[in-house]
Amino acid sequence: MTTLQKATQQQTKSHNSHLVLKAIYDQRQISRADISRLTSLTRTTVSDLVTELQGKGLVEEIGYGQSRGGRSPILLSVIDDARHLIAIDLENDELRGAVVNLRNEIISTVSQPLRRREGDEALILVYELVDKLIATTDKPLLGIGVGTPGLVDASTKVVLRAVNLNWRGMPLGDLLQERYGLPVYVANDSQLAALAQYMFGAGKYGSNLIVVKVGTGIGAGLILDGRLFHGDGFGAGEIGHIGVVENGQQCRCGNLGCLETVATTPAILKRMHALARPVPRSVSHNPTAIADDLTLDVVQESFVAGHPAATQAVLEAGRYLGIAAANLVGTLNVHRIVFLSRLAWFGTPLLDAIRQEMIRRVLPTLTQDTEIELIDLRPEMVILGASALLMSHELGLQLSQ
């Protein structure tokens, strides 16, 4: 038998083991016979694989089920705390991490202010964060899942570029793997937020979902046919740098008029600043300090008060997000698009601006069934996406679908 054939057999065994574990996980409690029926694997194969899973401490016998005529079957269950997972989120000024269990329940959280440290200094902070997280649990660890802004090569686990950390080609996966001796998965934060949103949707999204994360940057995660789509260079969903303004402002990527120049939170602040001279008294008395003082809270205040500059700045951003939505719908004909953002605060007026612009720009039959949601970004979204990624790769367990 060739090495290739042996490898194939090994894959088949691992695939079958994942099938069995998934059946027990999904059903919560189930007998060996029922696993065999569900998976179409023989009883002997199922028994062998269950014994292995018991040996690994992942599965336990929890009692007897209802008899169907013969002996009462022994029921099996996954031990939710059999493994703990370390999941971290590197996108903010505050690095955040959590320990979660196999049901993706958060056991403990730790955060660490970044204080503008970057490069290797930021890496040391990541180590400290992981060290602290590991210290909070005494369970065996399944691995580490990391969400980071920027481009990530998910196969080599190299962060190709993360602006906030000033990382270029940082081999984060290998470094963490070496230091902790655990499997590590690294992915883009928008992609992980999409995974988490899909998972929380628990089936409501069908097989396709696009999640657009709008914060200081803009990125999308594409769930297509039930899976995260990465693209050829792991940059699928980098819609923040699609040009939407002809000869617009220069973007940090070098091009002009990218979506990020007009629809991020900072872009809205900047736009309102430009529109609002003189600014409302409550904002600042010193005109030169306005840009620094202007926060999203102030924009919200002014928006509620009906200040035209706030209204215009927010709704303009909405229209640009609508252009992005039109591109997504016209290209992928996905019926669900979720915008995850603090901008969700602006509610219906913003959502209407997005939707109206989208409708103007795409085949009418494609938009009639398209639903757009605007949801506040929960701080743990990226963390839970990171742990879901780790769990699906290591154990074949997916919380959604």
Added chain:
Amino acid sequence: MTTLQKATQQQTKSHNSHLVLKAIYDQRQISRADISRLTSLTRTTVSDLVTELQGKGLVEEIGYGQSRGGRSPILLSVIDDARHLIAIDLENDELRGAVVNLRNEIISTVSQPLRRREGDEALILVYELVDKLIATTDKPLLGIGVGTPGLVDASTKVVLRAVNLNWRGMPLGDLLQERYGLPVYVANDSQLAALAQYMFGAGKYGSNLIVVKVGTGIGAGLILDGRLFHGDGFGAGEIGHIGVVENGQQCRCGNLGCLETVATTPAILKRMHALARPVPRSVSHNPTAIADDLTLDVVQESFVAGHPAATQAVLEAGRYLGIAAANLVGTLNVHRIVFLSRLAWFGTPLLDAIRQEMIRRVLPTLTQDTEIELIDLRPEMVILGASALLMSHELGLQLSQ
């Protein structure tokens, strides 16, 4: 055992049968023992499934292979003409069809001028076309594959809308199935062209490919992770109606400034007409008849002659196609985009216009590995895509990868 469990077992059997057939098909000639090794199915299962495939006349024994110590193994092969497939293409003024074999080789072709017939009259032409095709072969038929312009619900096989045939909600699949008693598959022409291009690429495209068909309309077919991506409403790739011109011309879809208003063949003719008053003598002596007389051949002549109106009309269209390419690359990060079009005649200048506009409008790291091809649309592309679709659904055989 529940009905669901029986259904699952039936699916497993059918899946295994496809695995065995695919192994024989891909290897051209192979022994039962080698099939067992390749598929990880037991020898008994393989033998039973092979007997079944022989019974269906799909597979035959063709002699003995090399012994590996014991008896020489009997080699099996797929009979290429065991089934013939009917494939038709409804997108042109001339309806076209072909009979192909299991290797997707064209055995015979038939065409039928549409002569502006539409609705039920067009349907009768389709029947005539299929009748004629069936008359050319005496082999058992696997089914009928249809490529049509417009939106198609691939699951119900209803043509939701095809403008050239004036069809709305035409249940083409059911009608053909009823009339001919054969399995029928119906899909959008751009999607089938993408499938065919992917197949002809024979692996060169990796797992992702976008094919943009540019003719009297514009549509894309998306091969993502090795499969045709349809979207939620079967409209994935309808990029012809994404808005690219702010307050542009009215499109037949009702919106303003769609890609189709500025980058199709007719759009180029119209633009050149508008730019070229007075037009070159060779084009027409009667200014009122120019729009009708102006053909792509004339634009080509004028382009070669360096006529500024032709140059501008073609390169402008190229820049709009570049906007479309930027949206695709920024959204999907796919490294290969193929434009299939008669416009391929304009070669490098057009390709450069597309590429330069794309580069201006998308994250630089995404475009550096992106290759754009501009290829003349072969008349049989949609037909071969339609037969590939049929073959993959009915027999699990895929010519690509």
